[in-house]
Amino acid sequence: xxxxxxxxxxxxxxxxxxxxxxxxxxxxxxxxxxxxxxxxxxxxxxxxxxxxxxxxxxxxxxxxxxxxxxxxxxxxxxxxxxxxx
Amino acid sequence: xxxxxxxxxxxxxxxxxxxxxxxxxxxxxxxxxxxxxxxxxxxxxxxxxxxxxxxxxxxxxxxxxxxxxxxxxxxxxxxxxxxxxxxxxxxxxxxxxxxxxxxxxxxxxxxxxxxxxxxxxxxxxxxxxxxxxxxxxxxxxxxxxxxxxxxxxxxxxxxxxxxxxxxxxxxxxxxxxxxxxxxxxxxxxxxxxxxxxxxxxxxxxxxxxxxxxxxxxxxxxxxxxxxxxxxxxxxxxxxxxxxxxxxxxxxxxxxxxxxxxxxxx
Numbered sequence: 001x002x003x004x005x006x007x008x009x010x011x012x013x014x015x016x017x018x019x020x021x022x023x024x025x026x027x028x029x030x031x032x033x034x035x036x037x038x039x040x041x042x043x044x045x046x047x048x049x050x051x052x053x054x055x056x057x058x059x060x061x062x063x064x065x066x067x068x069x070x071x072x073x074x075x076x077x078x079x080x081x082x083x084x085x
Numbered sequence: 086x087x088x089x090x091x092x093x094x095x096x097x098x099x100x101x102x103x104x105x106x107x108x109x110x111x112x113x114x115x116x117x118x119x120x121x122x123x124x125x126x127x128x129x130x131x132x133x134x135x136x137x138x139x140x141x142x143x144x145x146x147x148x149x150x151x152x153x154x155x156x157x158x159x160x161x162x163x164x165x166x167x168x169x170x171x172x173x174x175x176x177x178x179x180x181x182x183x184x185x186x187x188x189x190x191x192x193x194x195x196x197x198x199x200x201x202x203x204x205x206x207x208x209x210x211x212x213x214x215x216x217x218x219x220x221x222x223x224x225x226x227x228x229x230x231x232x233x234x235x236x237x238x239x240x241x242x243x244x245x246x247x248x249x250x251x252x253x254x255x256x257x258x259x260x261x262x263x264x265x266x267x268x269x270x271x272x273x274x275x276x277x278x279x280x281x282x283x284x285x286x287x288x289x290x291x292x293x294x295x296x297x298x299x300x301x302x303x304x305x306x307x308x309x310x311x312x313x314x315x316x317x318x319x320x321x322x323x324x325x326x327x328x329x330x331x332x333x334x335x336x337x338x339x340x341x342x343x344x345x346x347x348x349x350x
Contacts, residue, residue, distance in 0.1 A: 003347065015268025020232055021275045027232075028239050028279060 029066050033074065040064050043076060051080065058083045088323050090192055090202045092221035094253075096237030098208030100229045101258040104298065105288070106205040107135040108313065112305040112320035114169035118200040121160065123172040123191070125217040126207040127183050130174035136163060137301020138171050147175035150187045156194050165306065170199075180213035185220075192220040201323075210237075210244055218245065223323075224253040225285060230260050230271040235279055242282065254285040256319065261290040262335035273333070286319035287330050288312050 030037050044064045051057050061081035093106045103126075110122040123146065124132035133139040144159035149172070156172065163169035172191070175182060192202055206217035218224060224245055228238040238255070245253055257276055264270035271279075273287055291312035297304045304313035305320075318328050 017265070017268050017271045017275060020271055021279060024232055024235055024279045027236055031236065031239060032243065 029068065033066055033076075035066065035076075040066065040076065043078075047078065047080075056083055057081070088223040089196070089200070090204070090221050091223045091225060091323070092204040092206055092218050093225045093227060094206035094214060094217060094241055095208065095227045095234070096210060096214075096241040097228075097234045100227050100234050101288070102208070102227050103131045103135045103205050104294070104304075105225070105227050105256055105258060105316065105319075106203050107132060108303045108305045108316040109320050109323070110201070110203045111136070111163070111166060111169055111303040112317045113201055113323070114163065114166035115305070116320070116324075117168060119168050119170075119198070120201045120203065121170045121172060121195055121199045122203040122205060123188075124174035124205050125183065125188065125213065126205060127174050127213065128176065128179045129207065130176050132205045133161070133171060133173050134301060135298055136169075136171055136303065138163060138173075139301070142173045145173045145175040146191070147178050147182050149191060150183060156191050157198070180207065180211070180216075183213075183216055185216045188216050189220045210240055214241075214244075215248070218248060218250060221250065224250055225256055226253040226282065227256045227258050228276070228280070229258055230265075230273075230276055235271075235276060239280060242280070253282060255280060255282040256286045256288065257284070258288045259290045260287055260333065262333040265333060266335040273330070284330060285322055286315055287333070288315045288319075289333065 030039065044062070047064065048059055048062060051059055051062065058081045061079075063079040065077055067075055067077050093102050095102050106122055110120045114120045122132060122136070124130050125146075126132070127146070133142060138161045141161050144154045146159065148154050149156050149159050160170040160172055163171065188204070195202055204217050204221060207213035226238050226241055228234045242253055257273060260273065261270055265272050273284070277284060289311050291304065291310060293310060294304060294312055297307070297310070304310040305316050307313050315331070321328050
């Protein structure tokens with residue numbers, strides 16, 4: 001690591017262990033659900049396409065994720081908000 | 086005793102399964118318990134080296150399965166502790182030479198003669214791993230505080246669940262307090278947040294470990310080994326003693342911080 005990298009690390013960049021923890025938590029959520037890593041992105045893309053035809057749906061607010069917690073395993077959660085009048 | 090047949094596994098290779106097995110088994114033998122350690126890594130035997138027993142092997146586990154000798158005849162006795170025995174893996178066969186029922190039979194044969202039976206699992210999550218886990222009533226997962234090791238450990242935990250085994254207990258091996266203090270390495274709490282398992286022990290990085298293994302002398306035999314001390318604690322916890330996990334301590338001084346910023350480290 002060069003001096004500039006070290007400085008950057010000393011000021012502001014999150015420590016490597018925090019990055020590792022976040023990455024692991026995400027990977028394990030996919031691993032445990034038995035899903036490929038692009039699962040959420042692929043499903044989101046397909047759903048957004050399908051929702052294009054409905055003007056009352058707020059497509060910007062569509063939220064797709066794998067929920068956390070053991071009891072939630074085996075699910076992908078999809079939230080589809082309706083536009084405010 | 087519920088914790089009688091103990092399988093040590095990890096998913097990822099090279100994280101310290103054989104080292105943990107050899108040391109915890111030795112520590113229990115030093116306390117007077119009669120212990121046998123079975124090397125279930127067929128074709129890649131290693132436990133004999135960590136224990137320094139490699140040149141005393143005559144028979145191995147495959148000879149036992151083929152009926153050449155009874156299990157007791159294949160055991161190699163450790164001269165230092167007297168109470169520790171090794172059932173070596175075969176070096177020339179492959180993993181298919183030992184089926185789950187073979188290992189179950191061997192364990193049943195040895196059960197009444199020993200206080201503890203350790204099974205050193207091969208790396209991976211295939212047949213060899215499943216064979217090693219099958220006879221166990223307690224499973225220890227060894228993980229390093231590193232991404233690949235933790236991910237693999239989580240897979241092992243999932244497979245143990247599928248096999249309807251009790252949830253593994255976690256040993257975090259080779260944690261380096263200096264790297265943790267710098268924020269470079271995952272801390273014990275970070276690992277527990279990700280894996281959420283019962284913590285059986287935290288073994289710190291020990292620069293002398295290489296030479297212990299090179300000499301075939303387990304670290305627990307040495308009072309001043311920092312890894313050995315925690316490996317002895319793991320043995321005590323298996324005996325049901327309440328020994329708190331020691332806090333890792335390292336605080337970087339101001340000069341060291343500067344050195345790190347400007348130096349080559």
